[in-house]
Amino acid sequence: MPTRGRRPLGSPDARxxxxxxxxxxFAELGFERTTMRAVAARADVDAALIYHYFRDKEGxxxxxxxxxxxxxxxxxxxxxxxSRAGEELVRRVVTxxxxxxxxxxxxxxxxxxxxxxxxxxxxxxxxxSSNLLAAxxxxxxxxxxxxxxxxIGSQIGGLMLARYVLRVPGxxxxxxxELVRAVGPVIQHYxxxxxxxxxxxxxxx
Amino acid sequence: MPTRGRRPLGSPDARxxxxxxxxxxFAELGFERTTMRAVAARADVDAALIYHYFRDKEGxxxxxxxxxxxxxxxxxxxxxxxSRAGEELVRRVVTxxxxxxxxxxxxxxxxxxxxxxxxxxxxxxxxxSSNLLAAxxxxxxxxxxxxxxxxIGSQIGGLMLARYVLRVPGxxxxxxxELVRAVGPVIQHYxxxxxxxxxxxxxxx
Numbered sequence: 322m323p324t325r326g327r328r329p330l331g332s333p334d335a336r337x338x339x340x341x342x343x344x345x346x347f348a349e350l351g352f353e354r355t356t357m358r359a360v361a362a363r364a365d366v367d368a369a370l371i372y373h374y375f376r377d378k379e380g381x382x383x384x385x386x387x388x389x390x391x392x393x394x395x396x397x398x399x400x401x402x403x404s405r406a407g408e409e410l411v412r413r414v415v416t417x418x419x420x421x422x423x424x425x426x427x428x429x430x431x432x433x434x435x436x437x438x439x440x441x442x443x444x445x446x447x448x449x450s451s452n453l454l455a456a457x458x459x460x461x462x463x464x465x466x467x468x469x470x471x472x473i474g475s476q477i478g479g480l481m482l483a484r485y486v487l488r489v490p491g492x493x494x495x496x497x498x499e500l501v502r503a504v505g506p507v508i509q510h511y512x513x514x515x516x517x518x519x520x521x522x523x524x525x526x
Numbered sequence: 527m528p529t530r531g532r533r534p535l536g537s538p539d540a541r542x543x544x545x546x547x548x549x550x551x552f553a554e555l556g557f558e559r560t561t562m563r564a565v566a567a568r569a570d571v572d573a574a575l576i577y578h579y580f581r582d583k584e585g586x587x588x589x590x591x592x593x594x595x596x597x598x599x600x601x602x603x604x605x606x607x608x609s610r611a612g613e614e615l616v617r618r619v620v621t622x623x624x625x626x627x628x629x630x631x632x633x634x635x636x637x638x639x640x641x642x643x644x645x646x647x648x649x650x651x652x653x654x655s656s657n658l659l660a661a662x663x664x665x666x667x668x669x670x671x672x673x674x675x676x677x678i679g680s681q682i683g684g685l686m687l688a689r690y691v692l693r694v695p696g697x698x699x700x701x702x703x704e705l706v707r708a709v710g711p712v713i714q715h716y717x718x719x720x721x722x723x724x725x726x727x728x729x730x731x
Contacts, residue, residue: 433641442693475697486641486647487647491676492679503674
């Protein structure tokens with residue numbers, strides 16, 4: 322039922338166009354100020370089609386912030402050498418970000434949306450913890466697992482923002498292997514290092 | 527020259543009201559969509575007063591994203607024991623954030639503004655590098671100093687977002703001393719650790 326040249330229901334690109342428009346508007350305006358009408362206008366579809374596909378704005382948000390890669394594939398075998406899991410994690414995410422700007426921009430948009438709206442923050446938290454735990458659960462030390470995965474997420478997310486959004490010197494122009502060498506041991510520390518009392522060296526051993 | 531009950535030029539709180547309104551609107555809308563008219567309306571002043579104080583929107587942005595604490599005071603003596611500088615840095619920033627929600631929210635607003643606009647990103651980069659270098663320059667290893675400060679910034683910023691904005695489990699509910707023990711060695715590694723080839727352990731020693 323196309324009207325005025327809009328993309329019709331069932332058009333193969335209509336769903337993708339709605340998701341693309343929603344991602345842009347959530348990132349620009351935040352969740353509260355983004356209206357279904359504005360998403361429909363930007364995607365060039367009838368608003369009814371958005372309700373048809375996604376039911377409501379929460380459903381649209383959940384679909385919009387899905388990661389653009391399958392985390393299971395991205396992280397498969399990352400811990401096959403447990404003593405190198407930190408390096409391997411950094412190598413894979415930085416290589417992915419550097420090699421696929423569209424995927425990187427989608428992941429940045431997911432993070433930005435999470436930073437601007439509580440509902441999205443919950444989805445980002447779930448995404449982070451379930452995927453990191455699934456990928457790294459077997460190599461993760463037994464104690465303080467929530468703190469460990471939270472800190473890994475904080476460093477990986479902080480690195481993404483510093484390298485690609487704020488373009489902080491050093492972080493922005495380092496090669497992937499320089500980041501593997503500098504940040505890999507940090508992730509390894511969060512994975513398996515002792516979170517020792519402050520009067521011993523927590524990075525040795 | 528008050529009109530309709532607005533705050534007059536020279537009113538002691540007019541400048542602060544303008545800055546507060548600007549911070550809110552930059553964070554909510556980003557730099558491009560924030561208008562001087564909207565700032566004036568929210569601050570309850572004449573727009574002419576904003577031009578009087580800040581000249582233009584760039585001047586308003588620069589004033590709005592000034593840090594709410596004096597970094598020189600915050601970091602004074604942080605490296606007095608060079609082997610503990612990483613722990614001490616984490617202790618001071620987390621204690622500050624936990625103890626002074628208003629300062630924390632201002633710092634989060636600065637970071638968010640930097641993430642949403644290139645002009646603000648430049649200011650945040652300058653703020654970060656000059657203050658971290660001034661505080662930690664003497665303890666920082668001689669090689670890769672830009673990369674080291676950039677990575678410190680990425681971890682401190684990522685921790686702030688994970689703990690207070692995304693409220694990631696583990697990162698959000700850890701005590702300051704737990705974070706000192708877990709993240710302190712990471713900052714110490716970025717300060718002085720060898721960014722060694724991947725086939726040696728970069729965290730030991």
